[in-house]
Amino acid sequence: MTGTPQPRRWKRHDLMAGYGFLSLWLFGFFALTAGPMLASLYLSFTRYNLFGSPEWIGLGNYQLLLSDPQFRQAVKVTVTYVLVGTPVKLAAALAVAMLLNNNRRGQGFYRSVFYAPSLIGASVSIAIVWRAMFIDNGIVDRIGSGAGLDWGGWIGNPSLIMPMFVLLTAWQFGAPMVIFLAGLKQVPADLYEAAAVDGAGPWRTFRSITVPMLSPVIFFNLLLEAVHAFQVFGSAYIISNGTGGPAGSSLFYTLYLYQRGFQDFRMGYASALAWVLLVVVGLLTFVMFRTSNAWVHYGGDEK
Incomplete structure (x- = not known):
């Protein structure tokens, strides 16, 4: 005791x-x-x-959002970037991961080369280089002129600046590519052998075996990249010189938040913008998790 x-x-x-x-x-x-x-x-x-x-002032800042045209423009630009940039980036990552999945000579080197852009991320230096490439009479503009295409600079063109941002995010597909590679290694080889015996072609094999077996990895990458896309700021600030131009075509949500908070010193309004973004990203995450049961198949699930 x-x-x-x-x-x-x-x-x-x-x-x-x-x-x-x-x-x-x-x-x-x-x-x-x-x-x-x-x-x-x-x-x-x-x-x-x-x-x-x-x-x-109570709900004054939130009520002002409803009548703010720049807020609506920032939402439009950001949603467009998320809906276009995220699928393009994941498609590029999956395509390259499937090419690198075979055990061939020099695979480690190629994987390192494709992953390298993700190591530097959305750094200031990359944004500066990207801006220099796509300005009027930049290297991309000169290549287009040589092919008979008069772009006049992607950065100064409201219809081309969003594709430029999509190319920038798609170029940095290394991180989701590595995750896709890890997922592809877990797909049983006998499934592909059975599909080959049944006479399934590459597209049928991809649609019936690769995608269902990779669905947890696809879900993880989709959620992660979508959340990151909502938070893009550095490249948008550098490439547009902090203006969100031309004509608001690069006015991303976080850039608009920065303008209101640290250029106009309307910190209360900027805080309201930040909380709206937090709620939207939270709702998106909730919806994705609730709907994942319909298309995400984990090992042992009977679906």
Whole structure:
């Protein structure tokens, strides 16, 4: 009976040690994540210019969004980018992953080459190089002129600047490509052998075997890339010089948020924009998870 308090002391000691190891993470979470989020939620209901005290206006910022034409333009540009850029990027990643899935000589080198653009990500240097390539009389414009195409610079053309951003995101397909490669390695080879015996062609094999077996990986990449597409900022800011031009054709949502918060100093309005984006991305994630049962097939599922 005298030994019963000892395990309790050990349990309490382990608990305190665990909290001790977590203390730095907890401090960072509350001080750098949860705290600023709650502060921005409060500011979204205020009129605040960074230099005075916040003035409570209730739902005024959110009501203003409904009548803001630039807000609607930013939503249009961003949704277009998500709906076009994400599928193009994933299609390129899957196509290259299937080409690199065979055990051939030099496969490691080719995988590294295709993955390299993703290592630098949406850096400032890449955005500057991309802008130099697509400006008027840039290398892309000169190549087009040599082929008899007078583009006049993609960046200055409202109808071509979005395709340019889609090409930029599609070029950086390395990360989803690696994930697709890992998924392809898990597809049983006997399924392809059975399909070949039954006389299935490449398209039928891809549609009936590869896509269903890869559906969890496709879902993961689709969700991840869609969320990232909603947050694009660096390349949009550099390429458009922070203006979102021409004619608002590159006014991405995060760029508009930056303009209102740090150029116009309307931090309350910018906070409302940020929370609308958070809610939209959260709803998108929720809908994708709820609808995934209809097309995502995990091992052992009877569907």
